[in-house]
Amino acid sequence: MTALKDSPLVLGFETSCDETGVGIVRGNTLLADAVASSVDEHARFGGVVPEVASRAHLEAMVPTVQRALADAGVTLADIDAIAVTAGPGLAGALLVGAAAAKAYALALDKPIYGVNHLAAHICVDQLEHGPLPEGCVAMLVSGGHSSLLFVPDVTGDVQPLGQTIDDAAGEAFDKVARVLGLGFPGGPLIDKAAREGDPEAIAFPRGLTGPRDAPLDFSFSGLKTSVARWVERRERAGEKIPLADVAASFQEAVVDVLTRKAILACKENGADHLLIGGGVAANSRLRVLAEERATKAGIRVRVPRPNLCTDNGAMVAALGSELVRRGRAPSHLDFPSDSSQSVVDVVVR
Amino acid sequence: MLLLAFDTATPAITVALHDGTHVLAESTTVDARRTGELLAPGITAVLTAAGRKPGELTGVAVGVGPGPFTGLRVGLVTARALGDALGIPIHGVCTLDVVAYQTKTEEPFAVATDARRKEVYWAQYTDRFTRSTEPDVAHPSLISERLTGLPVAGEGAVLYPEAFPKAIGPRHPSAGALAELTIRRLQSDPDSLMFPEPLYLRRPDAVEPGTRKRVSTS
Ligand SMILES: Nc1ncnc2c1ncn2[C@@H]1O[C@H](COP(=O)(O)OP(=O)(O)OP(=O)(O)O)[C@@H](O)[C@H]1O
Numbered sequence: 416m417t418a419l420k421d422s423p424l425v426l427g428f429e430t431s432c433d434e435t436g437v438g439i440v441r442g443n444t445l446l447a448d449a450v451a452s453s454v455d456e457h458a459r460f461g462g463v464v465p466e467v468a469s470r471a472h473l474e475a476m477v478p479t480v481q482r483a484l485a486d487a488g489v490t491l492a493d494i495d496a497i498a499v500t501a502g503p504g505l506a507g508a509l510l511v512g513a514a515a516a517k518a519y520a521l522a523l524d525k526p527i528y529g530v531n532h533l534a535a536h537i538c539v540d541q542l543e544h545g546p547l548p549e550g551c552v553a554m555l556v557s558g559g560h561s562s563l564l565f566v567p568d569v570t571g572d573v574q575p576l577g578q579t580i581d582d583a584a585g586e587a588f589d590k591v592a593r594v595l596g597l598g599f600p601g602g603p604l605i606d607k608a609a610r611e612g613d614p615e616a617i618a619f620p621r622g623l624t625g626p627r628d629a630p631l632d633f634s635f636s637g638l639k640t641s642v643a644r645w646v647e648r649r650e651r652a653g654e655k656i657p658l659a660d661v662a663a664s665f666q667e668a669v670v671d672v673l674t675r676k677a678i679l680a681c682k683e684n685g686a687d688h689l690l691i692g693g694g695v696a697a698n699s700r701l702r703v704l705a706e707e708r709a710t711k712a713g714i715r716v717r718v719p720r721p722n723l724c725t726d727n728g729a730m731v732a733a734l735g736s737e738l739v740r741r742g743r744a745p746s747h748l749d750f751p752s753d754s755s756q757s758v759v760d761v762v763v764r
Numbered sequence: 765m766l767l768l769a770f771d772t773a774t775p776a777i778t779v780a781l782h783d784g785t786h787v788l789a790e791s792t793t794v795d796a797r798r799t800g801e802l803l804a805p806g807i808t809a810v811l812t813a814a815g816r817k818p819g820e821l822t823g824v825a826v827g828v829g830p831g832p833f834t835g836l837r838v839g840l841v842t843a844r845a846l847g848d849a850l851g852i853p854i855h856g857v858c859t860l861d862v863v864a865y866q867t868k869t870e871e872p873f874a875v876a877t878d879a880r881r882k883e884v885y886w887a888q889y890t891d892r893f894t895r896s897t898e899p900d901v902a903h904p905s906l907i908s909e910r911l912t913g914l915p916v917a918g919e920g921a922v923l924y925p926e927a928f929p930k931a932i933g934p935r936h937p938s939a940g941a942l943a944e945l946t947i948r949r950l951q952s953d954p955d956s957l958m959f960p961e962p963l964y965l966r967r968p969d970a971v972e973p974g975t976r977k978r979v980s981t982s
């Protein structure tokens with residue numbers, strides 16, 4: 416308990432998309448994870464509307480900070496450092512979080528770290544499963560990203576191995592859910608519908624798995640189109656769509672490719688740990704298949720609990736905490752937000 | 765009193781510190797694309813110039829627009845966060861009112877600032893303290909008729925000389941003026957100071973999807 420008390424208390428801000436997240440951690444201990452989401456306001460548009468998200472961030476910011484402080488049972492005076500997502504993400508949304516974080520840092524006279532959203536998605540697992548092993552492979556699968564990364568050091572050395580060349584995995588879930596008339600966001604709805612279906616009912620294509628394809632890149636756009644065609648053909652013929660089977664077969668195609676390539680990435684890099692993060696990591700079938708295939712290959716899988724996989728402030732605080740622990744230099748107050756920040760830039764200074 | 769004032773509703777990122785009698789320090793940079801980078805250092809700069817600490821602030825005044833959304837929000841969220849962190853009141857002032865106050869004009873005039881998309885944010889004033897219309901956003905040629913040759917302050921007059929031939933200064937708001945105006949209102953008409961809610965005046969661009977797009981060509 417004393418060691419815990421000695422670790423710095425870090426306040427983290429996340430506003431890269433439609434969740435206003437404020438988290439508080441001490442060392443690797445999660446104390447608060449307050450999230451306000453504008454997802455309901457976007458549902459009728461079938462996707463996130465940037466300006467709607469930015470307006471919601473402004474309104475939610477201070478109340479979410481207050482909720483996090485209350486949940487953690489601390490006051491602003493106790494905070495030792497601040498971390499905030501600098502990018503990548505929606506430009507206008509990122510700026511709200513960065514400006515708020517800078518104002519708190521300035522008022523409290525504490526160091527601020529402008530950090531990479533993707534590195535934060537990786538680092539969050541420290542809150543759940545302890546320090547990251549040196550040199551693990553991370554697979555980040557969300558609404559905006561699908562990447563495989565080699566991570567010798569989450570505070571400074573994150574190496575891209577492969578990524579999607581078109582749609583992100585979560586985006587594919589969302590688009591297919593629309594085709595099936597399930598609603599937004601589609602991931603959880605497809606996950607649920609798939610439980611009643613047969614994953615082998617329809618053989619949907621596995622993107623970029625040919626011998627000449629980039630072994631660690633992904634492609635989900637062809638899969639999405641293929642599902643849409645399949646559904647339209649049945650609709651035109653006046654046939655009933657077997658929702659559960661389509662959902663299960665689509666999901667299987669995504670998850671099959673993701674896990675296959677993730678294991679390959681581990682083998683190629685001599686990593687014996689695979690970390691999965693991002694919203695799609697909440698997918699129940701992905702968790703099962705990754706575990707199954709990794710066990711066979713002698714690889715340990717780490718997946719944080721679902722609400723730490725989707726965007727949240729605790730993940731940013733977790734990365735901030737690790738940066739402080741390793742004595743990394745903080746950012747200057749004039750650091751820019753960068754909507755297309757590269758995954759190799761862990762901290763913007 | 766130590767009032768921090770700033771406005772980010774125009775391309776000018778302007779920050780000032782006021783002790784109730786004088787403007788102690790002011791810093792203004794015109795660069796609309798770097799509001800998020802320039803505001804916080806601007807605040808540190810005026811505090812340092814005046815030899816003061818954030819903990820000594822007794823209030824924050826912020827321009828609530830109307831203005832382009834992204835920059836505007838940087839100012840508003842900064843004000844709200846400072847107010848929360850320091851436990852001090854925050855006061856919102858219409859940005860057009862600040863420009864009006866700076867004209868030093870006692871005759872009727874209008875203020876127009878750049879709303880992009882070939883439009884301006886604007887309002888009419890009977891004198892530098894008194895706004896006679898609600899802030900609005902419109903195409904310059906439509907306002908031009910209503911103003912019948914009145915002088916127009918703000919960048920809108922500079923950008924659209926054909927619609928607003930009688931341009932007067934200033935081009936941008938100054939935070940020193942925002943601080944002065946806020947202090948006047950605190951003394952004479954505290955109710956006119958608002959909790960900083962943004963004056964967006966436009967709805968977000970968003971379209972509800974129609975029926976699903978077909979992918980098949982046949
Ligand atoms: N159980 C699930 N199965 C599949 N996908 C899911 C599940 N739960 C959530 N998702 C998907 O995860 C995505 C949201 O994840 P997250 O919040 O991490 O990403 P984002 O904010 O959209 O993007 P990014 O983090 O890349 O900026 C959505 O596309 C959603 O459909």
Ligand SMILES: [Mg+2]
Nearest residue numbers: 557693725726
């Ligand atoms: Mg994310």
